[in-house]
Amino acid sequence: MTAVAVVMGIVESWFPPFFAFAPGAKIGLANLVMIIAIFTLNWRKVWVMEILRLLITALFTGFSVFIYSAAGGVLSLLMMYAMKQFGPRLVSKIGISVVGGFFHNLGQLTVAALLAQAYSVMIYLPWLTVFGMLAGFAIGMGGNQLIDRIKPIHELFVKESKLWT
Numbered sequence: 296m297t298a299v300a301v302v303m304g305i306v307e308s309w310f311p312p313f314f315a316f317a318p319g320a321k322i323g324l325a326n327l328v329m330i331i332a333i334f335t336l337n338w339r340k341v342w343v344m345e346i347l348r349l350l351i352t353a354l355f356t357g358f359s360v361f362i363y364s365a366a367g368g369v370l371s372l373l374m375m376y377a378m379k380q381f382g383p384r385l386v387s388k389i390g391i392s393v394v395g396g397f398f399h400n401l402g403q404l405t406v407a408a409l410l411a412q413a414y415s416v417m418i419y420l421p422w423l424t425v426f427g428m429l430a431g432f433a434i435g436m437g438g439n440q441l442i443d444r445i446k447p448i449h450e451l452f453v454k455e456s457k458l459w460t
Contacts, residue, residue, distance in 0.1 A: 296336075300328035300348045304364075305355050322430045323399065325352075326371075330392050330438035333375055335445060345372055362410070363403045370402035371395040388442065389435030396431025397424055 304325035325348060332341045349368055353361030375395040378386050386394075400423040408414045 296328050296332055297344045297347045297351070300325040300344070301351045301355075303328065304348065304352045308356050308360070323396065323434060326392070326395060326399070326431075326434050327437050327441070329368075329372065330375075330388065330395070330434060331441055331445065333372075333379060333391070334388065334438075334442050338376070341372070341376075345369070363406055366402040366406040367399035368402075371399035374398040387435075388439045389432060392435030392438060393428050393431035396427035396429075396434070400424060400427040 307321060307324045310321075329341070329345065329348075332344055336344070345368055349361060349365050352364065356364075372395070375391050375398075378391045378394045401420070404417055404420055404423065407416045
């Protein structure tokens with residue numbers, strides 16, 4: 296899963312931004328894998344996967360990208376896990392992904408403001424909030440569909456592994 300997330304992130308970095316007036320606005324394809332991981336793996340494996348994804352992707356995209364990606368990725372993952380604790384009756388997978396999209400952008404902009412010591416970069420927050428939440432919705436929809444299809448396969452492997460232990 297880590298390898299898939301890395302490849303998706305790198306491939307996505309090759310494409311120009313969708314909107315010139317919202318620098319950095321993109322769908323965040325690697326987050327699709329992270330949503331699936333949050334709902335199929337334990338907490339420790341998801342964190343290891345996130346850290347590895349960030350480090351490996353940084354080898355291909357550069358250290359400056361790593362700083363922003365790490366800030367967004369870590370804050371996003373923390374908030375998605377916090378939202379997941381409310382349970383499926385209160386927050387859907389799509390809702391969790393939307394929260395992740397918002398906090399990913401907030402983390403990145405906060406780091407940009409701190410590094411540049413220019414808090415005026417926060418002017419992009421409304422734009423990136425809209426795009427982040429739309430991207431989170433799209434990623435959540437895709438994740439929801441994939442998780443539903445992965446669940447029977449995952450359960451089959453769990454049953455198979457118990458037979459061999």
